[in-house]
Structure formats: structure tokens, C-alpha cells
Amino acid sequence: MKTQAAKRNTKNLALKGTAVQSSTLSYTYGAANAIDGIRYAPGVASSCSITAYQLNPWWRLDLLDSYKIYKVTVTNRADGWLEQTAGVEIRIGNSLENNGNNNPRCGVTSLVPAGSSVSFSCGGMKGRYVNMYLPNIQQYLTLCEVEVYGYRARTGQNLALKGTAVQSSTHSIYGASNAIDGIRYAPGKASSCSHTLNDLSPWWRLDLLDIYYVYNVTVTNRADCCLEQTTGVEIRIGNSLENNGNNNPRCAVTSLAPAGSSVSFSCGEMNGRYVNMYIPNIEAFLTLCEVEVYGTVKKQVVRVQVKAAENVDEAELKELVLKKVDFILLI
Structure with a gap:
């Protein structure tokens, strides 16, 4: 009998994602062709994605969430030009730096027989983005199907939804709480976004109301303009409110992300109550x-020492312990 994890790994995650590529040979060979569920269709590169002939061509799948990826399967075209799927680096991660092509590498394709599919084991690599990348060569990149198998990397609920938020200043109607309303994108000018004034070292702070081990932070950029307003932001996590929480340890720094996109950052179990977004030492909107x-949640163990006489029964001992615990929680 298959375990729940094994059952989850049998679903092709790519079918629910979206795809883009560095260029498109013609409108019939778009990036989405490689995630349409059709490994092979008769005809000239039928149902395949193909870039133009270019230097460093790439194709990127957005899984729309972060997953642990165990297997990636690539299918080659059946009508010739097999080299267009050879030497492709499979890269997986959460960064969109260099269009996602700087993420860690899972494998590299060799010359794949016509119409055949080859699978690569990725050992549970974590990421939202799966890239196919031909570096340092001028070539077409053709992919007839890309399949991705794994399961969701993060567990539990979005902790931010139960927290509270403040920011260094507020521009118009764009309060701090807009960034934790559960709406990644709404049409309109910075709709449902938080927005500071043009401050020196602007910041935004989330109070989780408890201490947590933080594994992952996801940031969504505005879709209408001004992408630099979410660029160069330091993500800081900790328990201190010194300098408004901006002196806490740093998890990551955001880079320029496409309009309306969400980028995830792994924070490796950093613990803290406060999550800050901070642009230091420049005057900017955030x-x-x-x-x-x-x-x-970070579990805390409280040790209580109770001195009791030999004639104290279990009920009385329990009451003493509870009183001690209540006292500790109050101080």
C-alpha cells in the first residue's frame, strides 16, 4: 500500500503551473506547450515549446507555491533536431535572480533519443520555480513536455494572517495591514498593498503575537508599476524591537521581481516574533x-520545583504546580 507521500508524488505538479520562456520561435510554440500533458503529438514539434535561436535560452515553470521536488521528466521532440534538448540544466529554487537560472542545479540532460522521456532525481530540492537553461551557447531550446513530481514544501497555515502590522509611515489608503489581508493581487493601482511614504530607511513590521520557527517568507510585488519599491528589501526576523525590529538577524534580501509575482525565501528555522521588511540607508517608498x-510555534518548557510535605495528596500537589506556572507566566 502506498503512503500518503508516495500518492502525492504521483501527480504531475506542472499541469497546475504557468510557464514562460526567453523568446518564442512562433506563436504556435509557446512555453505552455511543455506543460499541456501531451508528451508526444505527430507533426513538426507538435505540442512542444521552442525558443528563438539565441544565446542562453531558457524556459521557466512557476509551480505557484514552494514544493519538495523529487523527480523531473523531460520529453524530446520526435521529428529531429535532438540537440535542442541536450545539455539543458535543470534548476530548482525560489529565486528569480537571472530569471531563475541561478537557482541550484538538479541535473543536466544528455542527448535524448527522438520522442523519448528521461527522468532526473532531484532528491527533494525545494523551490517554486523549475528552469530549463542552456548556458553559454547560441541555440534553440525545445521541450515537448516537462513533468514535475513532489509535494508541498511548507506545512501549516500562513501565520501572517493572524498577526498585526505597522510601518514607518503610510501613503494615502495603503496601510500596513493590506500586506497581510490574504490577497496577493487585486486589479488597480497598488490595490490591496501596503505603501509607505518616501522615507529614509522605510520599514514594515509584522507581529506574529508569539515566537515561531520561521521556515519560509513569501513576498508579492505590485502588478501595476514601480517594481523597485519591493527591491532590495531586507527580511529580518527576531524578538527584539530595537531600531523598530530592524536590527534583528537577516534572512534574505529581495531582488527585482516581475510585476505581480511572488517570491519565496527560505529562512532555515530562524526564530522570532517579529518579521520586518526594511530598506536601509536610502530614501524610498516601500x-x-x-x-x-x-x-x-517555538515550544517553551517551564520547569517548576515544588517542595511538598509527605502528606500532600495528588490534587493538592497539582494545585501547587498550577499556581507556580501561573506565577511564572505573569512575570
């Missing part, structure tokens, strides 16, 4: 359309 935080 805009956040959504901030999501995933992790688990």
Missing part, C-alpha cells in the same frame, strides 16, 4: 502587496 510567513 510597497508590499502580500507578505506570507510559514513556520511552527
Whole structure:
């Protein structure tokens, strides 16, 4: 009998994602062809994606969430030009730096027989983006199907939804709480986003109301303009409110992300109550359309020493312990 994890790994995650590529040979060979569920269709590169002939061509799948990826399967075209699927680096991660092509590498394709499918084991690599990348060569990149198998990397609920938020200042109607309203994108001018004034070292702070181990932080950019307002933001996590929480340890720094996109950052179990977004040492607006935080509560052990006489029964001992615990929680 298959385990629940094994059952989850049998579903092709790519079918629910979206795809883009560095260029398109003609309108019939779009990036989405490689995730249409059709490994092979008769005809000239039928149902395949093909880029133009270019330097460093790439194709990127957005899984729309972060997953642990165990297997990637690539299918080659059946009508010739097999080299267009050879030497392709499979890269997986959460960064969109260099269009996602700088993420860690799972494998590299060799010359794949016509119309055949080859699978690569990725050992549970974590990421939202799966890239196919031909570096340092001028070539077409053809993919007749890309399949991705794994399961969701993060567990639990978005902790930010139960928290509260403040920011260094507020531009018009764009309050801090807009970034934790559960709406990644709404049409309109910075709709449902938080937005500071043009401050020196602007910041936004989320109070999780408890101490958590934070595994993952996802930031969504605005879709209408001004992408630099979510660029160069330091993600800081900790328990201190010194300098408004901006002196807490740093998890990551955001780079320029496409309009309306969400980028996830792994924070490796950093623990803290506060999650800050901070642009230090420059005068800028800070805009956040959504901030999501995933992790688990940090359990705290309280040791209580009770001195009791030999004639104290179990009920009385329990009452003494509870009084001690209540006292500790109050101080």
C-alpha cells in the first residue's frame, strides 16, 4: 500500500503551473506547450515549446507555491533536431535572480533519443520555480513536455494572517495591514498593498503575537508599476524591537521581481516574533502587496520545583504546580 507521500508524488505538479520562456520561435510554440500533458503529438514539434535561436535560452515553470521536488521528466521532440534538448540544466529554487537560472542545479540532460522521456532525481530540492537553461551557447531550446513530481514544501497555515502590522509611515489608503489581508493581487493601482511614504530607511513590521520557527517568507510585488519599491528589501526576523525590529538577524534580501509575482525565501528555522521588511540607508517608498510567513510555534518548557510535605495528596500537589506556572507566566 502506498503512503500518503508516495500518492502525492504521483501527480504531475506542472499541469497546475504557468510557464514562460526567453523568446518564442512562433506563436504556435509557446512555453505552455511543455506543460499541456501531451508528451508526444505527430507533426513538426507538435505540442512542444521552442525558443528563438539565441544565446542562453531558457524556459521557466512557476509551480505557484514552494514544493519538495523529487523527480523531473523531460520529453524530446520526435521529428529531429535532438540537440535542442541536450545539455539543458535543470534548476530548482525560489529565486528569480537571472530569471531563475541561478537557482541550484538538479541535473543536466544528455542527448535524448527522438520522442523519448528521461527522468532526473532531484532528491527533494525545494523551490517554486523549475528552469530549463542552456548556458553559454547560441541555440534553440525545445521541450515537448516537462513533468514535475513532489509535494508541498511548507506545512501549516500562513501565520501572517493572524498577526498585526505597522510601518514607518503610510501613503494615502495603503496601510500596513493590506500586506497581510490574504490577497496577493487585486486589479488597480497598488490595490490591496501596503505603501509607505518616501522615507529614509522605510520599514514594515509584522507581529506574529508569539515566537515561531520561521521556515519560509513569501513576498508579492505590485502588478501595476514601480517594481523597485519591493527591491532590495531586507527580511529580518527576531524578538527584539530595537531600531523598530530592524536590527534583528537577516534572512534574505529581495531582488527585482516581475510585476505581480511572488517570491519565496527560505529562512532555515530562524526564530522570532517579529518579521520586518526594511530598506536601509536610502530614501524610498516601500510597497508590499502580500507578505506570507510559514513556520511552527517555538515550544517553551517551564520547569517548576515544588517542595511538598509527605502528606500532600495528588490534587493538592497539582494545585501547587498550577499556581507556580501561573506565577511564572505573569512575570
